[in-house]
Amino acid sequence: MESDAGKAGERPEKETVVGKLVDLLAAFSPRRPELTLSEMARLSGLATTTVHRMAGELTERGLLERGPDRRYRIGLALFEIAALAPRGPGLREVALPFMEDLYEVTRENVQLAVRAGDEMVFVERIAGRSSVGVRTRIGGRFPMPPTGVGLVLLAHSPVDVQQRVLEAPLARYTPYTLTDPESLRNTLAEVRRTGVAISDRQVTSDAVSVAVPVHDGHDVVAALSVVQRFGGARPSSLTPAVRAAALGMSRSLSAAGSAPAGR
Amino acid sequence: MESDAGKAGERPEKETVVGKLVDLLAAFSPRRPELTLSEMARLSGLATTTVHRMAGELTERGLLERGPDRRYRIGLALFEIAALAPRGPGLREVALPFMEDLYEVTRENVQLAVRAGDEMVFVERIAGRSSVGVRTRIGGRFPMPPTGVGLVLLAHSPVDVQQRVLEAPLARYTPYTLTDPESLRNTLAEVRRTGVAISDRQVTSDAVSVAVPVHDGHDVVAALSVVQRFGGARPSSLTPAVRAAALGMSRSLSAAGSAPAGR
Numbered sequence: 001m002e003s004d005a006g007k008a009g010e011r012p013e014k015e016t017v018v019g020k021l022v023d024l025l026a027a028f029s030p031r032r033p034e035l036t037l038s039e040m041a042r043l044s045g046l047a048t049t050t051v052h053r054m055a056g057e058l059t060e061r062g063l064l065e066r067g068p069d070r071r072y073r074i075g076l077a078l079f080e081i082a083a084l085a086p087r088g089p090g091l092r093e094v095a096l097p098f099m100e101d102l103y104e105v106t107r108e109n110v111q112l113a114v115r116a117g118d119e120m121v122f123v124e125r126i127a128g129r130s131s132v133g134v135r136t137r138i139g140g141r142f143p144m145p146p147t148g149v150g151l152v153l154l155a156h157s158p159v160d161v162q163q164r165v166l167e168a169p170l171a172r173y174t175p176y177t178l179t180d181p182e183s184l185r186n187t188l189a190e191v192r193r194t195g196v197a198i199s200d201r202q203v204t205s206d207a208v209s210v211a212v213p214v215h216d217g218h219d220v221v222a223a224l225s226v227v228q229r230f231g232g233a234r235p236s237s238l239t240p241a242v243r244a245a246a247l248g249m250s251r252s253l254s255a256a257g258s259a260p261a262g263r
Numbered sequence: 264m265e266s267d268a269g270k271a272g273e274r275p276e277k278e279t280v281v282g283k284l285v286d287l288l289a290a291f292s293p294r295r296p297e298l299t300l301s302e303m304a305r306l307s308g309l310a311t312t313t314v315h316r317m318a319g320e321l322t323e324r325g326l327l328e329r330g331p332d333r334r335y336r337i338g339l340a341l342f343e344i345a346a347l348a349p350r351g352p353g354l355r356e357v358a359l360p361f362m363e364d365l366y367e368v369t370r371e372n373v374q375l376a377v378r379a380g381d382e383m384v385f386v387e388r389i390a391g392r393s394s395v396g397v398r399t400r401i402g403g404r405f406p407m408p409p410t411g412v413g414l415v416l417l418a419h420s421p422v423d424v425q426q427r428v429l430e431a432p433l434a435r436y437t438p439y440t441l442t443d444p445e446s447l448r449n450t451l452a453e454v455r456r457t458g459v460a461i462s463d464r465q466v467t468s469d470a471v472s473v474a475v476p477v478h479d480g481h482d483v484v485a486a487l488s489v490v491q492r493f494g495g496a497r498p499s500s501l502t503p504a505v506r507a508a509a510l511g512m513s514r515s516l517s518a519a520g521s522a523p524a525g526r
Binding site: 016017018019021022025026028029030033034054057058061062063065073074075076077078079080081082083084085086087088089090093097100114116117121123126127137138139140141 | 279280281282284285288289291292293296297317320321324325326328336337338339340341342343344345346347348349350351352353356360363377379380384386389390400401402403404
């Protein structure tokens with residue numbers, strides 16, 4: 001989740017039940033997908049009695065499940081509700097056929113991401129067995145720069161988002177990662193001008209991504225990329241295929257009229 | 264969600280906040296993915312003041328989002344949390360490469376489902392552009408019979424689940440749908456014996472599915488199927504490919520040791 005301030009201890013007592021619930025659910029993470037009651041209490045900073053009561057209610061409604069080991073995990077009912085998120089599975093439903101086409105012609109990682117505040121979330125990924133390794137996880141949050149999809153999303157973000165992202169310290173993943181705000185600002189202008197972002201070994205030192213925007217008729221609502229191994233085909237040779245797939249998605253989204261709006 | 268009893272009006276006052284929250288979220292559906300406050304109140308049966316307060320808190324934490332039209336929709340934060348469900352996206356992560364292989368060799372719909380109480384939920388689906396149309400939706404609930412995956416899941420369900428499903432009236436989708444409990448009971452025994460379920464035009468009159476179980480080393484945790492147009496390849500000719508993919512998944516799940524447990 002976005003906030004991890006005051007993770008433990010000094011939690012204000014006036015927090016709402018919904019707030020507590022989100023804190024409780026946010027205790028689960030890719031590294032800790034299964035938790036005991038006391039782990040949930042420790043990681044959420046909530047009182048054990050609160051955790052006990054809420055976990056019971058959540059389990060009863062299927063939002064949490066308990067395994068044979070009695071540990072709690074995120075339940076199928078949450079998956080069912082989340083399947084209705086327009087900017088998640090809703091967008092994916094429209095995008096997937098085009099992503100499959102793109103995978104078929106490139107045989108490389110194909111990724112789709114949307115902006116979430118000052119970061120982004122990966123909505124879908126198709127990866128071949130022989131594709132280069134990537135750091136992404138579906139439903140996972142990632143900073144926008146220096147990924148290809150992130151550069152596209154940031155280039156089309158509101159000014160205040162760009163300002164905050166460029167003012168914050170930028171992590172360096174490889175020697176090629178752009179971390180200087182001025183160069184990054186120029187890159188974003190370039191991305192807006194050319195309609196394509198190329199992230200060359202900026203995330204992992206063996207991968208290059210080519211990313212383009214996806215529109216809904218009004219706004220840029222997502223970014224689509226192909227990530228291939230560095231030293232393979234020239235990135236610019238991938239651009240037409242990525243662009244064609246994104247145009248197909250954009251046309252479907254405009255036609256559907258169900259614009260998955262940014263926030 | 265599972266329960267829609269007391270959908271409106273006669274809601275007991277002592278319902279918990281978590282219960283109300285689930286009712287509120289369950290107001291959203293594939294047919295109504297975007298709702299106004301008053302629609303949420305009407306569909307959930309909750310008081311308008313409660314809906315107003317909860318919707319505000321949920322929006323603040325990203326579990327709901329508001330579009331430019333001011334309507335509420337399921338938010339990306341829910342998608343992020345749900346991505347950690349072991350029996351949803353967790354299972355999908357392991358299963359997807361095998362599903363892609365299966366799609367590649369068959370070019371037909373490939374589907375993965377898990378049991379949810381007395382019904383099932385589709386966790387993943389790969390569909391080619393030319394594949395036969397199916398009724399399924401990822402994250403969507405469906406009765407177990409008469410689908411192929413459902414016959415597999417029901418054949419390996421606890422006795423009380425089988426009893427309830429066979430005693431309830433069974434919907435007839437096509438003239439070929441089995442709705443007689445005795446025939447169905449024989450079919451389930453056959454599925455356990457042969458390790459494969461063939462649902463021949465039982466869901467839609469132009470489709471046949473071939474389904475097999477996926478194990479985690481202990482239990483049947485999911486079912487995998489290929490759905491093809493009736494009159495295509497003989498269903499039995501698909502069995503080896505479906506079985507091979509399911510064995511691959513089962514091996515990966517056993518190795519991971521992170522058995523997505525049934526409930």
